[in-house]
Amino acid sequence: MILNLTDINISFGKNHFLGPINASFENGCLNLIVGRSGSGKSTLLKLLAGFHKEFTGSITLDYDKFIPDGNISLTFQNPETIFFNSTVFDEVSYSLKISNLKENEIKEKTNKWLKTWGLSSALYSEKYPFNLSGGEKRRVALAACTILEPKVILLDEPLAGLDRVGQKDLSEIINSLAKEHIVIIVTHEPELLINNNSHILFIDGVYTKEFNVNDFLSKAIQNSDFYPLPEWYVENLKYYVNSQKLPIVKAEEVANFLENQKNK
Amino acid sequence: MILFDRVSFCYNKNQETSFILKEVSFSFKKGAVNGLIGKNGCGKSTIARLIVGLLEPSDGKITITDEFNAKPYYFSGMIFQNPDNQIVGTTIGDDIAFGLENFNLSSDEINDSINKAASLFHFENMLDIPVSKLSGGQKQMLCIASVIALNPCWIVFDEPTSHLDPWARIEFWKIINELVINKTIGIIVISQLPEDINRFDNICVLNDGEIYFNDSVNKFKELKSLPYGIEFPEGWKLEKLLEDEK
Amino acid sequence: MFNKVKLKFRNLNPITKGFLCVIYILIFSFFCKSWQIGLVMNLFVLLSCLFIDEDVIQLIISLKKILLLLIIVAIFQGFSGNEFNYVNALSTIFRIIGVFFVATLYTKVSTQNELLYFWEKCFKPLKLFGVSSSEYALTMVIAIRFLPVFMDEIERIKIAQIARGAKLKTNSIVSAINFMPLLIPILTQAIMRSEELADAMEVRGYSTERPRSLYKKYSFGKYDFLTIFFTTIIIVVLAYIK
Numbered sequence: 001m002i003l004n005l006t007d008i009n010i011s012f013g014k015n016h017f018l019g020p021i022n023a024s025f026e027n028g029c030l031n032l033i034v035g036r037s038g039s040g041k042s043t044l045l046k047l048l049a050g051f052h053k054e055f056t057g058s059i060t061l062d063y064d065k066f067i068p069d070g071n072i073s074l075t076f077q078n079p080e081t082i083f084f085n086s087t088v089f090d091e092v093s094y095s096l097k098i099s100n101l102k103e104n105e106i107k108e109k110t111n112k113w114l115k116t117w118g119l120s121s122a123l124y125s126e127k128y129p130f131n132l133s134g135g136e137k138r139r140v141a142l143a144a145c146t147i148l149e150p151k152v153i154l155l156d157e158p159l160a161g162l163d164r165v166g167q168k169d170l171s172e173i174i175n176s177l178a179k180e181h182i183v184i185i186v187t188h189e190p191e192l193l194i195n196n197n198s199h200i201l202f203i204d205g206v207y208t209k210e211f212n213v214n215d216f217l218s219k220a221i222q223n224s225d226f227y228p229l230p231e232w233y234v235e236n237l238k239y240y241v242n243s244q245k246l247p248i249v250k251a252e253e254v255a256n257f258l259e260n261q262k263n264k
Numbered sequence: 265m266i267l268f269d270r271v272s273f274c275y276n277k278n279q280e281t282s283f284i285l286k287e288v289s290f291s292f293k294k295g296a297v298n299g300l301i302g303k304n305g306c307g308k309s310t311i312a313r314l315i316v317g318l319l320e321p322s323d324g325k326i327t328i329t330d331e332f333n334a335k336p337y338y339f340s341g342m343i344f345q346n347p348d349n350q351i352v353g354t355t356i357g358d359d360i361a362f363g364l365e366n367f368n369l370s371s372d373e374i375n376d377s378i379n380k381a382a383s384l385f386h387f388e389n390m391l392d393i394p395v396s397k398l399s400g401g402q403k404q405m406l407c408i409a410s411v412i413a414l415n416p417c418w419i420v421f422d423e424p425t426s427h428l429d430p431w432a433r434i435e436f437w438k439i440i441n442e443l444v445i446n447k448t449i450g451i452i453v454i455s456q457l458p459e460d461i462n463r464f465d466n467i468c469v470l471n472d473g474e475i476y477f478n479d480s481v482n483k484f485k486e487l488k489s490l491p492y493g494i495e496f497p498e499g500w501k502l503e504k505l506l507e508d509e510k
Numbered sequence: 511m512f513n514k515v516k517l518k519f520r521n522l523n524p525i526t527k528g529f530l531c532v533i534y535i536l537i538f539s540f541f542c543k544s545w546q547i548g549l550v551m552n553l554f555v556l557l558s559c560l561f562i563d564e565d566v567i568q569l570i571i572s573l574k575k576i577l578l579l580l581i582i583v584a585i586f587q588g589f590s591g592n593e594f595n596y597v598n599a600l601s602t603i604f605r606i607i608g609v610f611f612v613a614t615l616y617t618k619v620s621t622q623n624e625l626l627y628f629w630e631k632c633f634k635p636l637k638l639f640g641v642s643s644s645e646y647a648l649t650m651v652i653a654i655r656f657l658p659v660f661m662d663e664i665e666r667i668k669i670a671q672i673a674r675g676a677k678l679k680t681n682s683i684v685s686a687i688n689f690m691p692l693l694i695p696i697l698t699q700a701i702m703r704s705e706e707l708a709d710a711m712e713v714r715g716y717s718t719e720r721p722r723s724l725y726k727k728y729s730f731g732k733y734d735f736l737t738i739f740f741t742t743i744i745i746v747v748l749a750y751i752k
Binding site: 072145 | 663666667669670671672673674675676677690691693694695698699
């Protein structure tokens, strides 16, 4: 699957806001949208989900015109603010109930989906969402928003406000979701999510530019104004900016990389 | 200095299980960045609220003294997570004025303090700008300016970087380091991000309502094991990996 | 020189501004019996725009907001007798336009703080009944300040729930159950936010028991005196004509 944006220009009233955006998002990798706060990242998500209609240009999914209607899921920062049901099961199965599925189908599908998100139904389904830990709440919210398994999943800052354990759990689940769905993530902490086949759309002012992981890391190492990566990473890798395969921002990967470079 | 002497806190005195803090004793000193870390729900926010007086300890004693200068009143400020939930005024000037008005200062004194605090954060020509026009980072700066205008002895930051983008985070730590160098204000930063540990000078690790560790960051670095949910920053892990290889 | 005068008139004491607004609305409501007086008074209001540095043309254009109202009222007033009464319709229109102009100008030249200061003073007498006007004024500031934040929040929750499949649009009967996905999250958010705000205010020293001071001082100068004097003359003249 491939979602293509061609010459998208976003405006608010008479004011041109962002664009032209040319980008393509695929499944099988994490698509990250990176930029300063207020640069229009969230607006771009709203546009893709069909809630911001002031734009020109075309969006295609597998070369057909893309019409956002039931084939997209959208969550915002702190998605747990959408909770309104009493139990985890009710919360997650809400979308299924609305679409008039049979009772046993709902049950089966919900239990399966809870498991995908690491919330085994025996332990969680009768719990109250508000009594869960931050990481668990986040997973319930994301499970509830994605249960219809749309082709395109849009996430706005899914890791913000979680502790490191919660972030690790969640990024693993998101990575496995990306195999069969086009996952597009707005984030200002790309270093937590970047893996070797991530795809980055960088928003800078009104312009956007697509990067692969290597180009992005190499540019950020050379220019911390472009994107401030952690100091330890920049410090250790500043002599290898021209390398064709920079390690991702994890201690083990960087250690392996440095070891290999030494052996050469 | 802030001194916690066997401080306990619980919501219901009869029930042993509802203890949030169990006889914790530790101290924070001025002139350094004091970090307070621990996983969600370990009692970090309770300690913060005890320091600024929003809560009273169930047992034990909290002593706050000021070794650098004597002030007419002891006041500790706190910066909460979400800047949007703590800005009271509609314009920058109004928000800085709010706290000063609460202390019943005269109009001239207030204007004086507003100008001083505003110039620290380059807000001096923006006093009439509505708060809604500010970016997330600027709002955070405004919250800090509003608290600093009150001339506090201590400021507690409750996960200050969680709502900021990486560029704004760098700006934030610059401000904190300036405050620390000036030494007049004590700084406590609550965080759950391992990367923030790099910025701390002293660190207090909280685990299930008890103090796990309280000393300098250099000593913290030498710890062999950490409680569940707390990790060393990636940079330290790399250092260790590289050392092991040698 | 003239610019300086403009600024002086624009920055009158908030009490003077509020007082004048009320007086002129009363004049338009009760003293403009004939359309000639209405016209003269409206021209006077437009003229006064020059003194408070407001764009006259913009003000006239803004009339289109109430155009429909004007037409409806004119038709009703005109046909109140046996045949269409132009005089009646015209004088009513001038009265409505006048009130609209005065209210618009008042909100344009007053900052939020000035509005609140005026209302706080107006509600002062309520203190006799144990109601604190300053607390109400502060509540109003906070409400005004949080409105945009909340509108954003509601918008976000709405979009998120629609994306989940919630059907928040009801064509036939508005049923409360359909709006549960919107109402409950908004309520929980409101409570959580206000708890944090209350904490933040308390940490910054707010207490209902201690006296507070106000940092903005408003003086009563010769320009306040001038405008009130002038308004009194107008009232006297109008009363004489009547």
